[in-house]
Amino acid sequence: MRAAKAGLHGLFAVYKPPGVPWKGVRDAVETKLLSELNSLERPPPSQQVRFLPSTVEGKDGKELTLTVTQLPVLAEHPLVSGPIFTYLKVGAGHRLDKKSSGVFVLGVGRGNKLLGDVYRAHLSRTYTVRGLFGKATDDFSDTGKLIEKTTFDHITGEKLQRILAVIQGSNHKALLQYANIDLKTQEAYELAVKGLIRPMEKSPPLITAIRCLQFEPPDFQLEIHCMHETQQYLRKIVHEIGLELKSTAVCTQVRRVRDGAFTLDDALLRIQWTLRSIRNAILQSRLKVKTELRNTMAYQEIFAGSLREREARLSQTIADCEHSKGVMPWLQTQ
Structure with a gap:
């Protein structure tokens, strides 16, 4: 039985349904694992x-x-x-609120330390977000208190695309600002071309990419790549899109389809929350998680190198200024 538990160290993903708190999902997985571990045949x-x-x-x-x-x-x-077995530590990765659904990463055993490593890697996540034009509510969702109804016949797909382009452009500028990396270096330039630049410290929510998947007024669906976000922030984005289009909009669904290295294909459904399935999922995810963290370490080295170069240039500039003051004292500020 100890050998059975020995395989429960790592990360895996489950599918969180809407209407269920993330703590309820985590507790259900933990209870199921403990139950199956204790049901195994005991040694005499x-x-x-x-x-x-x-x-x-x-x-x-x-x-x-x-x-x-x-x-x-x-x-x-x-x-x-x-x-x-009376206790099994199951930790949660990036949370999903009660209304949201999708990929929910969990860690078990020594995998809880990996959750911290993944958090510090500042990986991006992908969501599909559904919206409905013509309504405004107090919490930006379709279940909130109705505040206003508006027309939406004037909204076209082209107008929506223009608003999305503006959102992505403004967020790209913010991304470069918070990434704090020198784009003059070759490594940083190549990362920027591939769209892999990201801040390595906590920042406001950032959208790295946004596009329209479906436009059938009043319904529409977006795909949003982002980091440091909350699901409520994504609902607010839908609300603001409605305002920019001289209308209103509410969010009807927030579904996470990717969290770092984990996708919907990796997420275990409720019927798969078993000891065997979870142990297999942990084994299958180890290489992906290891590769993602290794890439992050390489990025951090480029980030640190960029900082050192900027500090060296700043020190040289200060030294030059000090030298100029000594050589040409008449240029000093009176």
Whole structure:
């Protein structure tokens, strides 16, 4: 049974349905794993040697003697010891709120440390977001309190595309600002061309790419690549798109389809939340997670090198200024 638990160290993804809190999903997985671990066949209880009194026929009749006997250790009996596994640490990655659904990454055992490494890698995530033109609510969702109704007949796909282009352009400028990397270096330039530049510290929500997947007024669907986001932020984006188009819009669905290296294909459905499936999912994800973290380390080296180069140039500039003050004192500020 210890060997069975030994395979439960790593990361895996499950599919979180809408309407369920993320804590409920995590607790359900944890409970299922503990139940299956404790249902496995136990090793037989160890034996202990005991000297038990017994009677034997002797010359003077029955005599009392001690007989060597092996008996099972009752303290190891399931009814006495209870379940072997009473605790299993299952940690949660980037959360999904109750209304959202999609890829939800969990860590078990030593995988909880990997969750921290993935968090510090600042990986991007991808969502499909559905919206509905013509309504405005207090929480930007279709289930919120209705505030306003508007017309939407004037909205065209071309107008929507223009708004999306503006959103992506403004976020790209912010991305370069918070990435704090020198684009004059060859490595940084190549990363920028591939769209791999990202901030290595906490920043406001950033959209790295946004496009329209479906436009059938009043319904529309977007694909959003982002980082440091919340699902409520994505609902607000839908609301602001409606305002920019001289109308209103509410969000009807937020679905995460990718979280770092994990996609919908990796996410286990409720019927797959079993010991065997989770252990297989952990094994299959190890290479992907390792590769993603290795790429992040390489990016961090470029990021650190860029900082060192800028600091060196700044130091040289300061030194030149100090030298100029000594050589041409008449240029100093009076």
